[in-house]
Amino acid sequence: MQSKGLLELASAISSGAVRVVDLTFTLSPDFPVIVLPPEFGQAAPVRIQEISRYDGRGPAWYWNNVTFGEHTGTHFDAPIHWFTGKNLPNNAVDTMPAKDMIAPACVIDCSVQAAQDPDFLLTVPIVEAWEARHGRIPQRNWVLLRTDWSKKGWRDYSNLGDDGAHTPGPNPAVMKWLVEERGVIGFGTETIGTDAGQAGHFEPPYPAHHFLHGAGRYGLQCLCNLDQLPATGVVIVASPLKIQNGSGSPLRVIALVSST
Amino acid sequence: MIEPIKPSRRKNPLLRTRLPASPPRPRSRMSHGFTRAAAEGRFMLQRCEACGAFAYPAREACPSCLSAGLAFVDAPRRGVLLAETTARVPSDVYFRERAPWRIGLIKMDCGPTIVAHLHADCAEGAAVRMSLQLDKSGQAVAFAHPEAETPNMADDRQWREMTADPKFRRALVTNGRSVIGQEAVAALKAAGAKTVFVGIAEPWRPFAGEERLRGQDGIEIVTLDAADEKSATDVAADIGGKVDILVNTTEYVRPGGLLDRRGTSIARDEIDQAYLGFINLAQAFGPAMRTRGADGINSSAAWVNILSVYALANWPAFGAYSASQAACLSLSHCLRAELRPGGVRVMNLFTGPADTEWFQTVPPPKVAPRVIAQAIVSGLRNGLEEMYVGDVAEEIRQRLAANPKALERELDR
Numbered sequence: 231m232q233s234k235g236l237l238e239l240a241s242a243i244s245s246g247a248v249r250v251v252d253l254t255f256t257l258s259p260d261f262p263v264i265v266l267p268p269e270f271g272q273a274a275p276v277r278i279q280e281i282s283r284y285d286g287r288g289p290a291w292y293w294n295n296v297t298f299g300e301h302t303g304t305h306f307d308a309p310i311h312w313f314t315g316k317n318l319p320n321n322a323v324d325t326m327p328a329k330d331m332i333a334p335a336c337v338i339d340c341s342v343q344a345a346q347d348p349d350f351l352l353t354v355p356i357v358e359a360w361e362a363r364h365g366r367i368p369q370r371n372w373v374l375l376r377t378d379w380s381k382k383g384w385r386d387y388s389n390l391g392d393d394g395a396h397t398p399g400p401n402p403a404v405m406k407w408l409v410e411e412r413g414v415i416g417f418g419t420e421t422i423g424t425d426a427g428q429a430g431h432f433e434p435p436y437p438a439h440h441f442l443h444g445a446g447r448y449g450l451q452c453l454c455n456l457d458q459l460p461a462t463g464v465v466i467v468a469s470p471l472k473i474q475n476g477s478g479s480p481l482r483v484i485a486l487v488s489s490t
Numbered sequence: 491m492i493e494p495i496k497p498s499r500r501k502n503p504l505l506r507t508r509l510p511a512s513p514p515r516p517r518s519r520m521s522h523g524f525t526r527a528a529a530e531g532r533f534m535l536q537r538c539e540a541c542g543a544f545a546y547p548a549r550e551a552c553p554s555c556l557s558a559g560l561a562f563v564d565a566p567r568r569g570v571l572l573a574e575t576t577a578r579v580p581s582d583v584y585f586r587e588r589a590p591w592r593i594g595l596i597k598m599d600c601g602p603t604i605v606a607h608l609h610a611d612c613a614e615g616a617a618v619r620m621s622l623q624l625d626k627s628g629q630a631v632a633f634a635h636p637e638a639e640t641p642n643m644a645d646d647r648q649w650r651e652m653t654a655d656p657k658f659r660r661a662l663v664t665n666g667r668s669v670i671g672q673e674a675v676a677a678l679k680a681a682g683a684k685t686v687f688v689g690i691a692e693p694w695r696p697f698a699g700e701e702r703l704r705g706q707d708g709i710e711i712v713t714l715d716a717a718d719e720k721s722a723t724d725v726a727a728d729i730g731g732k733v734d735i736l737v738n739t740t741e742y743v744r745p746g747g748l749l750d751r752r753g754t755s756i757a758r759d760e761i762d763q764a765y766l767g768f769i770n771l772a773q774a775f776g777p778a779m780r781t782r783g784a785d786g787i788n789s790s791a792a793w794v795n796i797l798s799v800y801a802l803a804n805w806p807a808f809g810a811y812s813a814s815q816a817a818c819l820s821l822s823h824c825l826r827a828e829l830r831p832g833g834v835r836v837m838n839l840f841t842g843p844a845d846t847e848w849f850q851t852v853p854p855p856k857v858a859p860r861v862i863a864q865a866i867v868s869g870l871r872n873g874l875e876e877m878y879v880g881d882v883a884e885e886i887r888q889r890l891a892a893n894p895k896a897l898e899r900e901l902d903r
Binding site for chain 1: 692693694695696713715717718719720721755756758759762
């Protein structure tokens with residue numbers, strides 16, 4: 231892009247010709263986190279502790295200490311997060327190419343199916359049907375799975391039963407296909423995890439993690455406002471915190487959408 | 491005969507809440523032998539090791555034979571009320587506010603004569619049963635009860651100053667997800683608590699027993715994650731002025747000590763939940779409780795901690811957990827001192843391994859959660875400060891007193 235085009239983008243954002251949609255949940259202690267069996271190590275919950283608030287601890291200023299796990303709130307998964315990606319070069323949030331943090335996205339709306347079936351799975355035929363309407367998913371695009379899951383109350387959002395979570399996600403075949411046949415840069419969901427709630431029982435287990443990270447691709451989860459995005463013509467800005475050898479991080483995900 | 495107490499009416503918002511006053515506090519160092527006994531609900535007097543005579547008040551030497559060997563021992567509780575008097579206009583602020591106040595002279599069957607606070611059903615010339623209690627200053631005092639049960643006995647005005655009876659009070663059980671928490675809720679309700687608030691962290695996570703908690707009269711579920719500063723503060727903003735008894739049922743048990751664990755993340759969780767959670771609760775609820783110590787029938791009265799007895803002596807199999815409990819024990823003494831001006835008691839229940847999932851592989855004896863819950867109520871009703879619940883806790887206490895080094899070696903198995 232010539233510098234003129236870049237400045238045009240800036241003025242389009244400023245004028246509203248390019249809409250900026252925030253796809254991020256507020257990072258707060260109440261937001262559900264991934265639940266693992268208690269004998270495994272657990273993600274530290276989000277904690278916000280006041281250092282001072284214009285008081286005796288600091289009369290003119292307000293600030294907090296914040297602690298959280300890398301995989302809390304709306305967050306990014308780097309390839310190093312999964313064993314399949316552990317030996318890839320530049321596989322952590324601090325070493326991944328910065329240019330991968332900005333990429334176009336295709337939004338596949340499965341909100342109707344997910345409303346009917348919490349265990350709804352994205353399949354290859356569903357994506358092919360989407361492609362028949364919107365065109366083939368280009369290389370190095372994000373695929374975002376819209377389920378409207380982010381609009382639920384927290385209990386329904388995490389939807390934990392005594393046999394684990396029941397939340398929608400991709401099936402193994404579509405994950406392999408998106409990575410190998412469509413060359414996606416990453417996969418994003420509204421749910422906790424790029425994988426379905428029951429994905430531990432899939433073959434391979436957690437196929438989104440397995441195939442994405444094994445091929446050096448990325449994950450985004452706990453996204454919201456996907457209903458404000460068109461199917462195509464979206465650019466995602468997703469730059470995780472530069473944590474040393476980090477496997478992921480909470481981040482601000484924004485989408486740029488042409489208003490016209 | 492005692493008139494039964496009635497539930498408090500709603501407060502008149504035009505009236506200032508009465509601030510707590512404290513009864514006289516000074517005691518001799520020797521007298522704290524009574525403090526220890528009162529804290530545990532025992533009745534102890536000094537007894538001369540040379541001549542066998544009982545002594546009262548606390549002395550440095552035996553009044554009969556001048557021997558210095560005066561040890562506190564469990565003593566017979568029976569005596570006879572020789573004389574009583576009613577203080578109508580005492581000069582002390584605490585007693586003046588509570589006048590008329592009855593005291594009496596008790597001639598103990600075992601010898602000494604004791605000045606004691608009187609239950610209203612104690613009659614001159616009649617037999618009484620003595621106990622040592624902690625008053626609102628946290629200091630030991632002698633209390634005379636009628637020898638036999640009388641109607642509404644626990645509602646006696648002077649006795650209620652010595653206890654933290656849940657009747658008509660409002661309690662907060664900080665963690666209702668655990669079996670112990672749920673049993674505590676049931677026990678407090680059964681003991682006549684007006685309202686039991688139940689803290690539930692991360693309400694999006696289902697938990698066993700949830701159905702039973704919800705929709706019960708007098709049980710109010712609040713979203714409370716004690717380990718989260720803001721959550722504790724938010725809940726206190728809503729109900730902080732209504733918590734008369736706080737039962738800290740935080741439970742975070744993980745096996746392991748130092749070398750066989752990797753890293754500090756579990757230890758951090760242990761500290762986060764148990765220790766920092768305690769601090770958050772104390773900072774959120776403590777100030778209002780301290781202010782409301784004399785606020786009528788449902789004044790604030792007590793803070794209860796359930797601690798592992800391994801807070802007293804590290805059990806390496808649960809070594810880091812033991813350490814987190816030791817930290818809480820230390821903190822509880824700080825809280826006790828800070829709540830003392832409000833007349834609010836801090837009661838610590840020490841338990842051995844409970845019959846819960848994280849002690850699954852630990853062989854019996856284990857403490858049933860219901861027994862812990864019943865102990866909480868019994869401790870509150872009797873105004874205790876230290877309780878050892880179950881055989882393991884009692885045994886650890888005795889072995890620690892006998893020889894801490896032997897206990898240390900023997901826990902290393």
